[in-house]
Each structure stands twice: as C-alpha cells, then as structure tokens.
Amino acid sequence: MNPANEAAGAQYKDLENIKRLPILITLVIGAFFSILNETLLNIALVDLTVDLNVPYNTIQWLSTSYLLVVGILIPISALLVQWFTTRQMFIGAMVLFTLGTLVCAIAPNFYVLLIGRIIQALGTGLMLPVMMNTILVLYPPEKRGAAMGSIGLVIMFAPAIGPTLSGLILDSFEWRWLFYFVLPFAVISVIIAAVYLKNVSDVTKPRVDVLSIILSTIGFGGIVYGFSSAGSGSDGWSNPEVYLTLIVGGISLLFFVYRQLNSKEPMLDLRAFLSPMFSLSTVLIIIVMMALFSTLLLLPILLQQGLLMTAFTAGLVLLPGGVLNGFLSPLTGRLFDKFGPRALVIPGSAILVLVMWLFTQIDLDTGKGTIILYHCIMMVAISMIMMPAQTNGLNQLPRRYYPHGTAILNTLTQVAGAIGVAFFISIMSASQKDYLAGSSDPTAPHEMAESLSAGVQSSFSVGMIFAIVAVVLSFFVRRAKAPQE
Template identity: 50%
Template sequence: MESTMQGTSGIGQKQIKALPILVSLLLSGFIGMFSETALNVALSDLMQLLHITPATAQWLTTGYLLTLGILVPVSGLLLQWFTTRQLFITSLAFSILGTLLAALSPTFAFLLTARVVQAIGTGLLLPLMFNTILVIIPAEKRGAAMGMIGLVIMVAPAIGPTAAGLLIENLSWHWIFWLALPILIIALICGILFMQNVTSITKPKIDALSILLSSVGFGGIVFGFSSAGESEGWSSPKVIISIIVGAVALILFGIRQMKMKQPMINLRAFRFPMFSLGVLMIVLCMMVILSSMLILPMYLIKGQGYSAFKAGLILLPGGVINGIMSPIMGRLFDKYGPKWLVIPGLIIVSITLWFFSSISEASTVAFVIAMHSTLMIGVSMIFMPAQTNGINQLPRELYPDGTAIMNTLQQVAGAIGTALAVSIMAAGQKSYMSNVTNPEDPAHFLPAFTNGVQGAFIFGMIVAIVGLIMSFFIKRVVVSHKK
C-alpha cells in the first residue's frame, strides 16, 4: 500500500521528489534547533546588558519550551486540516518573523515575544518534518532518512554554543539571529519551489475542550518542572499547583480522547506495543541528553573556569560525532533492526555516565571530550532506531498522532529531565555544605558544586539503566501497513 499512496493533490508516491523536500525540511529544522541552544550561551551576557536576573533570563528558554508544549500536541490535528505546503510556509514565516524580531530586540520583553514567535514556527515544523518523511520514504529505507534528521537534531545544538560563544566574543548576541535569518529565507524559497502536498486532508472535527485540556495539561507540566529546575524550587506553591493542574488536565484529556470517535490525538496508538516502548525509550533518552547538555557546560564554566566559547569547543566533537553517527545508525537499523543498536547503546550510555559521576576539578579536558563523545555515540544508537521502530508499527492513518505524541513527550521529558538534574545538583551542593564547619568559606564552593554535578550524573545513569532493562523487550517491527 505504501508505495502507491496518494497525496492531497493527487501526486503519486513515485512522482514525489523526496530530496528537495528533505533539504527544505532539514535546513529549517537545523536553524530551529541551532537558535534554541545558541541563546543559552548568551544568557549571562543578556543578564548584564538587559539588567535582568537569572530567573528572568531563564524565561527565554522556559517560554520557548512552554510554547512547544502547548502547540505540538495540536499539530496532529493541524496536519489533518492543512496541506503540507501551507503548514511548511506558515512555520517558516513564523520562524523568520521571530528570528528577525529577536535580531532587532532592544528589550527583554521584546526578545521574549520574539522567542515565542520562533517557537510557534518550530512547533509547527518538527511534527511536519517527521510526518512528511514517514509518508514519502518507504519503510525499508526510513532508518536512513530518520538518521538524517538525527544528524540535524544533534549537530545543530552542538554547533550552537560554539558559534554563539564566538559571535558574542567578537560581535554581539544579536548576531546569533542575524546568522540564522538568511538560512531560514533560503529554506523558505526551497519550500515554495519544491514542497509538495503529500498528506490527505480529512478535516476532523475540532474539539475546543480537548485543545484547552491539552494546552493546560502539557503547558502546566512543562511550566511547573521548568520553574522548579530554574529558581523556584519544588516547595514553591507555583510549581506544585502548576504540576497538579497539568496532571489533572492531562488525565481528563486522556479520558476524553478515548471516548471520542474523532479524537484530537488518537491515544489508541499506545495499543501498539513497540510504539509504546519506543515512546518510553525516547522519553528516557531525552532526559539523559538534555540533563547532560545542561550540566556539562555548567561544570566547564563554573567548575573549570572556561569561557562560554571554550566550553562550546570542548563539547563540539561529541555533537559532531553524534551527527555523523546518526545516518550510519539509521542504515544499520534498516539492515539489522533496533535490538542490536539500542541495547549496546544504553550499555555505553550507562557506563559513560558512571564515569562522569566521578568528575572533579582535576578532570582533564581530554577526559571530558572522550566521555562526552562516547556518550553521544551511545545516544545515536538509541534515539532514532527506537523512534523509527515505534512509528513503523503504526498504520498510516495514525502517523500524525504518533508524531504528535512523540514530539510532545520529547518536550515534556526535556523539561522534567533538566528540572530533576538541576534539583539533584542543588541538593548535592546543599548536602556538602551542611557537613563543613564554615559554609561561608569560598574554598568550599567548588567541591560543593562538583558534588552536586556528580549527583546529577548518577541520576542520568539510573535513567539509562531503567532504559536498558526496557530495551530487552524491543522487537523489530515487520511493516505491512493496511489502511
């Protein structure tokens, strides 16, 4: 069935020009991921230039994540209401507008608004990118295509901090966005020229209550965990109320979706065991990746005293290696299936995080580069194989729902993982300080901080071990979709 799918405009699968479509999507995705992480390096500069506190500055990241958490769940519905071209051009328009506003931003409020506009573009683009590839690429070649997405998703965040550090040292933080703008415009032109409509428009009924419950649910969870991880702490009423309200809304959302004939997100996708397992693996993997990407730069800058640019350079090899490995792992997945990649990958990640848990002020740059690179190789063996295998089990009509579920839970897992890692790090510092005679002595700061970092890596190792236990149940999906 898959080789003869018809698009909305009657374009047969053989007439679809996959390469130009892929180039347009990957260019856009690269810049979306680049600008998301590049700004993190500039936060300390922004605090001084815009006269804002760290808690206020973190809203540039929290606001971005919050917008994604609210918008991405609705994407499954949007994919069934609008054509591929309409969604692609709209997502690029928001990304370009947000990037231009960010480049011109004179104040914090202006920059925060620009970040939200950018996030709308990314929130539309990510599910569209995954869904389009599922439709235009045959299942037996899908691993390699998803590997290319992995290259984009992993290399962009790796290059982001290094490029941003270089730009900040020589120009200003505005140039992070000026650099991204022309590439987004090129991607838009490519999309206008080459993007084809590859999905069927079914226009399911829009249920306002489902959208409200989804927005409150995912938004509340992301906001609550992000606030706890930044500055509020777990005992803050704002954090507790946000998480409780979010959880209740999600439960009500789930109950409503299961009762509806045309749900906003079809949770029946979870009836497919390999999809459910794939989602769990992605959630655990994102928690490990994003918590490590947050803790390592903090350790290099605060613990070792490196500049943002040098810290970015130290982490660059691991990100580039991960990007190179992603397409290779995609091809190996097509040939051998997920089990012989995911299980060794989780073993590598668990062992590497165990080594990282002994990190100290005496750890060398070579040790950090070697361990980070090994960690990224392990991640490349888990992420795309688990994701592709899970999606492959779904029938074609559940592709929009499957991609919406996976992309949404990635954002939620990222928020939860970073919040828990930061909280564990803070608790480790506090525990160390409670056992010293003079907590005010500056000599204790570095050992206390290191103790906290080690605890955060132990948390990552435990998450990876849980994933390893689950991975023994993964099986290769034999694709024989019937609509």
C-alpha cells in the same frame, strides 16, 4: 516480500513520481536553523541582562517561553497536519520563524524580544511534527532509517553547535547578530520550500475539538512550565507557582486523556499506544532523554563553575560529541534499515550505562580531554538508541496514526526535557547542601567547587539508573512490521 511489506509499499505508489531528496533537503535546512536557535541564545543571556536592564530570573523567560510554546503547540499539530497541506504547514512554520527572528533582531526592549522568541517558537513547534510526518508518508518502512537519520543529524547537531557558534559571534558582535546571522538562512529556506516542497500528506479536516485544545494547552503547558520553573527558580519545589501549576496541569492532562480515549475523532489519538513497539519506544526514548539531559545540563555547570572555564571554552569541550552524534545519525539510520533495531539499541544502551558510570567518577581534577572522550562515547550511545528506537516505533503505526504518533513523541520529548532539567538540578542541589553541611568551611571557594562536583556525581549516579532501565527495555525491542491497511 511479505504481505505486510506489500501493503506498506502500496501506500507509496502514488508518490513514485515525487523526488524525495529535494523535499528531504528542504526539511533539513528549515529544521536546522529553527532548532539551532533553541540554544543559540543561551550564552548571551548574561549580556542581555545588562543590555536590556532586567534581572536574570526575568531574562530566563527567553528560554522558558520557547520551551513552553513548543510544548503546547506540538500536541495541537496532530490536528493541524490533517487540516493543512505539507506546503502550507512547512512554509507557514518557516514564515513564522523568520518573522520572529526579525522581531528579535530589531527588538528595542525585553518585552519585544520575548514576543519575537514566542513567534519563533510557534514556527519551531509546527516544524518538528511536520518534518517527521512528511518522512513517514514519503518513505516506505524499509527506507525510513536513513531518512530519519538525516533528521537525527539536525536534531542533535544543531543544538550542539549553538553555544559554540554563539560564543564566536559574541566575541566580535553584539547579541542582535545572533538573529541577523540566522535571518538570511530562514528566508532561503522559505524560498527553497516554495520551489521544491510538494504536498504528500492527506488533508482530511477532522472536527475541531475546542475543549481538547484548551485541556491540552493547560495540561502540557502547565507540566512544562512547572518543571521548568522548578529547575530555574531559587525556591525549587516549595514555590507555590511550581506545585500549583503542576497540579493544574496534571488534572487538565487527565481530563485530556479521558476525552481523547472517548472521542470518535480525537485531537491526539492515544490509541497509537496500542502498538507495542510504539509504546516501548516511547518509554525508552523518555528514559534516554532523561539520562541525556543529566549530561547536557550538568557538564556545562561543572565546566564553568567547577573548572572555571569560560562559556565559549565549555561549548568547545562539548562540541566534538555533538558533532560526532550528528554525523553518526545517518549511519545508524542505514544500519537500522539493514540490521533492525536490536543490533543498535541493545549495545547502545549498554554503552550508555558504562559512560554514565564513568561520569560518576569525574571531579575537579579531571582533564578536558577525558571529559571530551566521555562525552563523545555518550553521544555515540545516544545515536545508537534515539533514532532507531523512534523509527521502529513509528513503523508499527498505521498511516492514519502518523500525525498522532509524531506529535506524541515530540511532545513527550519536550516534557521529558523539562522534567529532566528540574529533576537533576534538584538532585545536584540537595547533594551540594549535604556536602556543605559536613564541611568545616562551607563558604570557602574550594569547598563550594567540591560541593558542586559532589552534586554532579550524585546526579550522574541517578542518570546511570535510568540507563540501566533502558538496557532492560532494549531486550524487548523487536523489528516492527508495517501494518496491513
């Protein structure tokens, strides 16, 4: 063993008597149901507009608010993780999520339901960084791949089965059962955490910088809200609510970055970017997330509006790829531990380019089986890139940067998601308009469907460009060595 690994192993000598597996299982159970809830409600939005008597642009806040709160809270979690123990953070997050789920289940109107979703999001926003930070503290670098792969199973598998599970429940029950179904599992997770979860993090209680919290909230919240509004609103980028929010968010973010770089005790220590593999992994993950969202967003639209599938059928078409990705994540984690990141990230990026090109060829005549196959190939590529790149980048950070590194990655993933939705919807809409402008009968249903197909193809073409950039970056990836401290 080299000196770097010896130093890394010394960090874990005080954790030798802690049973890691029960802690990992506790984290996975809690995270699974909180992340599952992000997509569980999507298919029910149409039913909710009728039952709660609110328009669709209002009901969309049930999804937008969730993304917004998570995007705001994750940066602050880097501070909270250093103020509270692992048990306090995780159990607190799950109690919030459980309370929010109960409020949603019994909500008499839209506004109470929205409050419940916000409380749920508070729990999820605390959950993700705590989960990743605990894995980093608990496992030495040479064993992190498999553990992070288990987390990858949760992060990809839970949202993948959300729409399908939601469709099954809604076939027989009303929308409230979406929350009643989750509630007992959330309670069980709290009980398991109270029994098995141990404190593994360092509580240092750094100075609370109120101004940084305000700048972070306005900055990240403005960016996420602005892009989410652009993606879901009819006016798009021309809406003052969109571009003014983005401007205010961008300016606040610049001041936030300046303050963090000039603070002795930053809330979110951006000096983590001085680690080359962490910086490279962050950029690579953002690019891959942009390409991924082109698929997660565009395929359901094409399946439902172009190929006229029901939401439940569309969810079934996308289910095999999501399940495959979830089960491959632990495997790619173990392969990462054995062979390093390059053996996975380089071929994974190449496969991503190939499948994005295949997606540019789909049209209204493409069969379900072909789409399922392409989506499965896509998810194999994602499983080879995401967790190996993320784990490799975090491995290069000193232990004191773990809360900051996990917060940075989770925050930028949320921001990349919001940007991806808005960006690819804009491309699709522009291509649809161009197609219909040259059509002899733009109002004909067949022409509308063909314009959608053209818009989806254009968006995948841009997604392929992102994938090509990911291939170039993948050749610069090297196995990160644990720093000596």
